[in-house]
Amino acid sequence: MNQADCPYTLSRAAAGEAPAFYALMRSVYEGMPDKDLFAVGEIAPEWMQKALTPPCFGIGARTASGELAGMLVVVTPEGWEHSLARKAGLSPDQLPLTMEMDMSCVAPQHRGHGLQQRMLAFAEGLLPREARFLLCTVSPHNPASLASVRALGYRVAATREMYGGFLRHILIKDRSL
Numbered sequence: 001m002n003q004a005d006c007p008y009t010l011s012r013a014a015a016g017e018a019p020a021f022y023a024l025m026r027s028v029y030e031g032m033p034d035k036d037l038f039a040v041g042e043i044a045p046e047w048m049q050k051a052l053t054p055p056c057f058g059i060g061a062r063t064a065s066g067e068l069a070g071m072l073v074v075v076t077p078e079g080w081e082h083s084l085a086r087k088a089g090l091s092p093d094q095l096p097l098t099m100e101m102d103m104s105c106v107a108p109q110h111r112g113h114g115l116q117q118r119m120l121a122f123a124e125g126l127l128p129r130e131a132r133f134l135l136c137t138v139s140p141h142n143p144a145s146l147a148s149v150r151a152l153g154y155r156v157a158a159t160r161e162m163y164g165g166f167l168r169h170i171l172i173k174d175r176s177l
Contacts, residue, residue, distance in 0.1 A: 013058035069110035
């Protein structure tokens with residue numbers, strides 16, 4: 001599907017959109033029969049506000065009527081100990097070159113339009129050149145998400161238990177290659 005055929009508009013989210021992003025995240029999570037596919041744990045609304053405040057940012061996918069159909073949050077690692085960079089095998093000196101594509105979800109009625117992949121690609125276009133390593137996690141049991149991320153050049157760097165014991169692939173994209 002090309003851009004002209006897709007009835008969604010992507011944009012960088014303002015910090016004021018945190019309540020809508022949080023509501024979409026909770027709605028998608030609550031509607032998932034298998035919580036392994038989208039593990040959000042105990043994320044508080046304050047986290048979403050911080051995640052949409054620079055240098056972090058979000059991408060929203062909206063319908064023509066303005067409905068938030070999908071969201072992606074891009075964050076800087078908060079420190080070496082908890083970073084995906086460490087878990088993916090990068091060295092501590094590579095942490096400043098890293099961005100984490102931390103959370104992505106699409107409302108069920110809007111799935112099948114390639115929104116996750118489009119939001120990732122859109123976000124990558126907004127990143128500074130210094131952001132060499134892009135990281136994300138995907139459940140090994142979510143083939144659609146895994147395919148969309150891999151199609152953009154991400155590769156599985158490691159597979160670990162995370163987010164309260166759920167198995168996750170940690171994927172990395174090196175933009176210098």
